[in-house]
Amino acid sequence: MNNKSMKIIVRYIIRIIFIVFIVLAINYSLFLFIIRYSPMAKEPTTTVKIIAEELNGDNKQLTDKTTKVIQKNNLWVQLVNASGYVIYSYNEPDDIYNYYSINDIAKLSKSYLNDYPVYLWESGRNLVILGYPKNTISKYNWFIPTNVINNLPLTLVVIMLMNLIITIILSIILSRKLTKPLGNIIKAISSLKEEQEVKLKEKGIFKDLAENINETSEIIRDKNHKIKLRDTAVSNWLTGISHDIRTPLSMILGYSALMEGDATLSEEVHSQARIITENAVRLSDLITDLNLASSLQYQLIPLNLSLVKLSSIARKAVAKGVNSGILKNSSIDLIIQDESASALLDEALFLRAIINLIANSAKHNKQGCNITVTVPNTNEYDYVSIIVSDNGSGIPKDKIERINGYDYFNAWINKSNGLGLVIVKSIIETHHGQMVIESEKGKGTTIVIRIPAG
Incomplete structure (x- = not known):
């Protein structure tokens, strides 16, 4: 439980x-x-006591107040002397004695007289009998x-x-x-929150609630099925388009390379061939990025995880930046403050993310900037970090919001942004990490990546 x-x-x-x-x-x-x-709320012993006090004298008369109580409750009263004779009565029934023997007095002690509930009280040397109507009071002797x-x-x-x-x-x-x-309902609701399918028994006092939860589960299941079909269709479509584009693109690159190397052609044609090659390469890179973004979005890439030091990733990324020519007019520095910082990573994929950040800084600062890759010495126990920063022109706020909004295709459509940062964010989140972008126009950009420590 x-x-x-x-x-x-x-x-x-x-x-x-x-x-x-x-x-x-x-x-x-x-x-x-x-x-x-x-109506009988007044205690009988109190009433009979009052009557006994009123009849204890030579006058032998009840007050008007007492007679009203007797009449209202249909009571009756007798005053019996020591010899057993009734010397005074008020409102007595016809079936009541006018003389009481010792045996009759003994019967009175049992609380009933001819089925009339009675109460007794001494009045001087006399005995007052207060009678109640039949079946109005139940009297029991408790021992x-x-x-x-x-x-x-x-x-x-x-x-x-x-x-x-x-x-x-x-x-x-x-x-x-x-x-x-x-x-069971609480568990089902928790499962629904995780979009897991549930099936409750529809019976008992919670029958209606169980029916609604089951219907909600079916709606979520149908929705997820449709989303899966859509995602599969989009992924297949992108794969097909990429394949169809790569074939003619390879031919374009091949012919442009031949044109560049043909000495019989003029310099103008050579220049045009170089432009064709550069744009064809750019288009090929876009297709690669689009496929990667799609695969990350639909979780189609299995991770090959191993324990990797972030310092190793940082060094390889900086070396790639220097050797590949992606820095162009920019310079790059490497700062390692924590050699032991490590995490469970798909090394190739994570390295791609850091290289993308370096390339992104160089690409969007054509006039040149200084790029710094840092593995800081953090005080966090559960997370390690790697930082890529530059002192370039910065990223506009709306583009940062678009990246944080995880909108792949809008980011791709925006030519000035590309898929670079979106792919990086996807790779980091695939590793259960976080990417924080801090940027101010004209003052550079700092991107902090936090990954669960290995």
Whole structure:
């Protein structure tokens, strides 16, 4: 059972216990209210005591207030002397005695007389009998041992604890039946967040919710299937286009090379042939970049991971920049502050990213700039970094936003930007890293790459 389900069960039990005590308190209050404000609410012993006090004298008369109470509740009163004769009565029924023997008095002690509930009270040397209508009061004789009364506080505590334990047990049983499907629903929602397919049983109190989750899962599955078909179609289309372009492009490069090397042609034709070659090479590079961007986007490139030192990557990238001629009018520096910094990388792919950054700086600063590749000594335990910076013209803010927006094809369509930085960002994110671009127009660009440490 996970923590979420346990929290739900605990809250559920607390609420059930709270509700049980609230219900008991309400029931107890209602019981007291009914007893207090019922027509017979006034305690009979109090009434008979008042009557006995009023009849304890020579006058033998009840007050108007008392007679109104008797009439209102259909009571009756008798005053019996020591000889058993009734010397005063008020509102007595026809089936009540006018004389009471010792046996009759004994019957009165059992609280009933001819099914009339009665209450007795001494009035001097006389006896007051207060009678209630039949079937209005239930009287019981309780016989409780003294030790039970003495242990009553402890008994009540034990009963309360037993009730609490029973409530908790029942709450746990009910909560398990409630939280089991609820736990499945929570797991299903978490899976939906990851766009994983789920299938819940559509029954019980959460039937409607389960149906909606299952429908949502089907919608996500269909959407992902359509996206996969679309991505496959786009990837296949790009692959086909690239293949179709490369064949005539190879012929163009071949013929332009022949024209450049043909001594019989004029210098003007040689110049035109060089232009054709340069643009054909540029087009070939664009096709390569487009294929790489597409493969990265659709995760078609398997990574050949190994533990690689960033200092090695930095040195190879700088050497490639110097030897390949991509620097043109720019210069390059290498700063290694941490020789031990390493990460799990596809070395060829990651090296391509750093070379792309160097080439990008040189390409967009035709007047020349100073490029610096740094492996810093960071204080981070989980990440290592490599930084490529320049003091060139900088990158406009809108282009940085476009790169960060991960919009491959809009970036490619923008000729002034190309796919260089977009490919770099894709490679870094494929390695679960981050690329942060800091640039200000006219003040250069700094690109920080953070990769999980190996």
